Amino acid sequence: MELIEAGQGKLIQYPDMNEFREWNRKKSKVLVDKRMTEAEAVRRFIHDGAYIGTELYGTVRCPMSLVNEIVRQGVKDLRIAGQGVFELDMLLGASLVKELDLTYIGLEVYGVSNCLRREVESGRIETCVEWSNAGIAWRFKAAAMGVPFIPVRSMLGTDTLKYSAAKVVECPFTGEKICLLPALILDVGMIHVHRADIYGNAQIDGISGFALEMARASKTLIISTEKIVPTDEFRNHPDRTIIPYYLVDAVIEAPFGSHPGEMCYQYVRDEQQIKEWVQASADPQTTRAYLDKYIYGVNDHGEYLDLIGMERLQQLQHVAKGASYDESGI
């Protein structure tokens, strides 16, 4: 294949598929109880300089209890697959990020991320490599397929490609230009799910974002779950399993684990809390004050939920079941 163009962005994570195979070969296939706390999972699996990823988005089914624990333990120099809202803002707000494969970090309806701006514009983040949204998901898909790259028709002709680590080649079958995206293997992936068993089998309700691909692209996979259920629930409905247990290294029971984000059919997002962060994140001092109150100032996810208060959490559940915001009092 003739190489026509190569993006000048850094290939942060090398797509070594043979090493990935060896790694997966050694992964235990034993059905063992993998439950642990956020603190233990982060201590055991997420080290300074690790390349990590989260799914879905910081306000939707996102492993916030795990991200908060990373901030609490101060794991630094992180390299990140940057598709995020609230969760990546926490890591950026705490200045823990060194390199980014970036597709979108922003606050959606509330606009740009002040933390991303400060970290990139100050040069504290050393590397920003650009991708499209599907580009990142397809990179996970390539890793999930066990191949080093995937051909796609996005990104062609743009600066997004120029500042990525993608390559453009002449397709050996059609002769047309095609964009090749390198597989992206995560050191650690984190996914929040609706239910899992003690071994790590997991189900997700509603849209699945890029969970299927990311789970299979992660060398180490940490699952947080709203609820632990018996394995029979999986054996009775195996078609519903999106993540089989052998991909999983840790299972954390984290009710309201996506707060202040939402969990479809269970609780809506906490607009009051999100607005509090949007305002706090405008300035480094108020950012620090927010982190002090909601992350450093509590020992774990349970204490965080106590701080938010069960009454408010139940209101969020109430709205998800069909009550209006007005009726719920939030």
Next chain:
Amino acid sequence: MSPASDSYNPSELLICTASRLMKDNTTAFIGTGIPMLAASLAQRMHAPNLVTIFEFGGTGAILEQLPLAVGGENTFHRALAASGICDVVETAQRGFVEYGFLGGAQIDAYGNLNSTVIGDHQHPKVRLPGSGGANDVGSNCWQTIAIMRHDKRRFLEKIDFITTPGYLSGAGAREAAGLPPGTGPYRVVTNLAVCGFDDVSKRMLLLATQPGVSVQEVLDNTGFELLVSSHVEENLPPSAEELHILREEVDKDRLYI
């Protein structure tokens, strides 16, 4: 169309203008913000079978409540399918998605969009969120519609970064870059005008002005040489019915308007 209302704000005008471009029984990629409101309005007005597609997997939602996130539950409320990002973008890559709605901080005469950086990429003056799904939509949907505020800081001869492809450097450039043939920008909807693109040069072409806006005003607020159609129309203002539905049903909590 029912009689025009005399009072509306710029957001309402953008939403109503974009909504009228959404056709019944078509597929449209919808992003957060104005496109969502426009799609919800269109479903209640003239396009009940508009198939909305949200990038994290929602297909065919009925937009009774406004989503606040592109992965939120309302993006697959009473939908036809809830899948994932690869499935929906691959659906566009296979040619199933007619329209894609986009926004950006900057746009040029060929409809290229910037949502990545203001200034130099290595040392940006402003770091913006990045492509997100925009590049995928702009690459793979048949026709894209950009929704923008219209001023000289946003409508530039040369934008700082091409995040999302329009017609790139002009006629034939998309195909030469390897993008799917026959795709590209269709309309640019702004608070001052609706623009299309010249068939030959692929440069932006003024098609219609918004109510009370002159052609000169549009040109004065555009930072590149804007082509002008031989017959520039004036858009009808939002109708009383559109505004009523928008205010009382689509966004009754006034989250956006």
